[in-house]
Amino acid sequence: MTLKTFIEVAGWAAALLILGAYGLLSFGRIQARSSLYQVMNIAGAAGFIVNCAWNGAWPSVALNVAWLGIGFYALRRNYRGAR
Numbered sequence: 001m002t003l004k005t006f007i008e009v010a011g012w013a014a015a016l017l018i019l020g021a022y023g024l025l026s027f028g029r030i031q032a033r034s035s036l037y038q039v040m041n042i043a044g045a046a047g048f049i050v051n052c053a054w055n056g057a058w059p060s061v062a063l064n065v066a067w068l069g070i071g072f073y074a075l076r077r078n079y080r081g082a083r
Contacts, residue, residue, distance in 0.1 A: 007054045014047025033078050042071040 001009075021040035024030045030037050045068035052060040 007051055010047040011051030014044040014051060017041070017044035017047065033074075035075060035078065038071050038075040038078065042068055042075065045071060 017040045021030075021037050021044065024040075025032060025037060045064040048064040049061055049068065052058075052064065
């Protein structure tokens with residue numbers, strides 16, 4: 001797999017993860033505080049960061065860095081709350 005192909009796959013996988021997380025949440029299949037929801041968003045944001053940085057879409061990189069940070073914060077908060 002070439003680097004360009006990897007970058008494209010990362011972008012498409014990111015889109016599927018974030019849309020999938022939103023769809024599962026919207027249809028009541030998962031809760032916003034679930035680890036699955038947060039992990040899907042974190043992985044999706046990471047994929048978008050890679051894809052957008054490669055393509056020079058810096059506003060999207062910034063948005064997804066924030067998205068990733070929020071996901072990690074929520075995952076950590078939820079983990080601590082469960083203990």
